[in-house]
Amino acid sequence: GAGVSQSPSNKVTEKGKDVELRCDPISGHTALYWYRQSLGQGLEFLIYFQGNSAPDKSGLPSDRFSAERTGGSVSTLTIQRTQQEDSAVYLCASSLQGMYEKLFFGSGTQLSVL
Amino acid sequence: AQTVTQSQPEMSVQEAETVTLSCTYDTSESDYYLFWYKQPPSRQMILVIRQEAYKQQNATENRFSVNFQKAAKSFSLKISDSQLGDAAMYFCAYSQGGSEKLVFGKGTKLTVNP
Numbered sequence: 476g477a478g479v480s481q482s483p484s485n486k487v488t489e490k491g492k493d494v495e496l497r498c499d500p501i502s503g504h505t506a507l508y509w510y511r512q513s514l515g516q517g518l519e520f521l522i523y524f525q526g527n528s529a530p531d532k533s534g535l536p537s538d539r540f541s542a543e544r545t546g547g548s549v550s551t552l553t554i555q556r557t558q559q560e561d562s563a564v565y566l567c568a569s570s571l572q573g574m575y576e577k578l579f580f581g582s583g584t585q586l587s588v589l
Numbered sequence: 590a591q592t593v594t595q596s597q598p599e600m601s602v603q604e605a606e607t608v609t610l611s612c613t614y615d616t617s618e619s620d621y622y623l624f625w626y627k628q629p630p631s632r633q634m635i636l637v638i639r640q641e642a643y644k645q646q647n648a649t650e651n652r653f654s655v656n657f658q659k660a661a662k663s664f665s666l667k668i669s670d671s672q673l674g675d676a677a678m679y680f681c682a683y684s685q686g687g688s689e690k691l692v693f694g695k696g697t698k699l700t701v702n703p
Contacts, residue, residue, distance in 0.1 A: 478633075506689070517593070517680055517693030518634070531689055564632060574689045575622065580634040 477501075479581035481567050487587045488557055496552040496584045500569030507550050508578070509542060512564040521565075524550060525573070557588045591616045593683050595694035602671045603702050609656075610666045610697050612681030620686030623657065623664045628678040628696070637679070640664065642686075668699075676701045 480499040488494050500507050509521040520534040524544045535541070539558075544550040554561055566583040570576045592615045602608035614623070625637040640648045640657050647655050652669045668675055681694040 508689070510691075515695070517695045518682075518691070520690045520692070523689040525689075534690070566632070566634065568634070574684060574691070577636055578634075583632045585632075 479567055479569050479579050481565075481581035481584050483584055484582065485585045485587075487589065489589055490559060491556055493553065493555045494557055494586065496554075496565050496586070498550045498552070498567030498569075498581060500548065500550070500567070501579055502548075504569035504571055504579075505547060506570045506573045507544060508568045508574075509550070509552050510566045510568070512566060512583070514563070518566060521552070554586075557586075559588050562586055562588045591618075591621075591683055591685065591692050593681050593692050593694035595681055595697050597697045598695075599698045599700070601700040601702060602668070604671055604673060606671055607667060607669045608671055608699065610668075610679050610681075610699070612664045612666070612694060614662050614664065614681070614683045616662070616683065616685070618685050622684045622686070623655075624682040624684070624691065625653070625655070625664075625666045626680045626682060626693075627675075628680060630677075634680070638666065671701050673701050673703060675699060 482497045507524040510518040512518045522542050523531040526547045527544050539555045542552045564583040568578045568580040570578050594613045621642045623640045627635045627637050638650045654667045656665045678696045680696045682691045
């Protein structure tokens with residue numbers, strides 16, 4: 476596709492369930508980022524991938540959060556045992572090699588935990 | 590830790606007029622980058638402009654320009670000849686040199702009145 480694609484666009488889940496959020500970066504982009512945007516807040520960094528490796532996962536808020544990237548392309552963010560405070564928009568971005576080139580963002584996944 | 594502050598939660602401007610959005614940041618680093626991102630209702634973050642801290646000259650991109658005051662740690666965005674399509678949330682962001690992480694402010698909601 477022409478841009479960064481995220482799915483689902485919206486996800487409603489019950490507290491305690493696990494969820495998987497998917498990101499398809501622009502083809503050929505080696506750098507991939509996940510951010511979280513809580514209501515009325517700026518974006519909060521979660522994790523950065525270069526290829527399939529995650530040199531910086533310092534933003535993951537707890538061990539309930541994990542992410543992987545396969546084939547240097549698709550990435551999945553998994554939240555286990557969801558809590559209400561996990562409700563937010565989860566945004567993915569990619570760039571050709573790294574942050575000092577232009578970042579392209581997807582439209583995010585709105586996660587609502589009831 | 591680096592912080593980014595946007596003191597104006599909301600701003601409004603008349604179409605064709607000029608508006609300035611404020612941003613201050615706190616860092617002890619000398620090598621860093623500053624960004625302004627636009628987020629329309631589609632949620633997709635779009636890079637508006639970026640500034641390297643080592644550059645004295647203020648960055649410009651068409652109708653968008655910045656006033657970078659390094660000593661004051663201020664990085665304001667000026668939008669000239671405002672258009673209806675400029676209406677969005679605007680986020681100021683900081684990145685330390687060598688880091689792949691962006692630190693965002695909480696945003697300013699810009700309304701453009703016809």
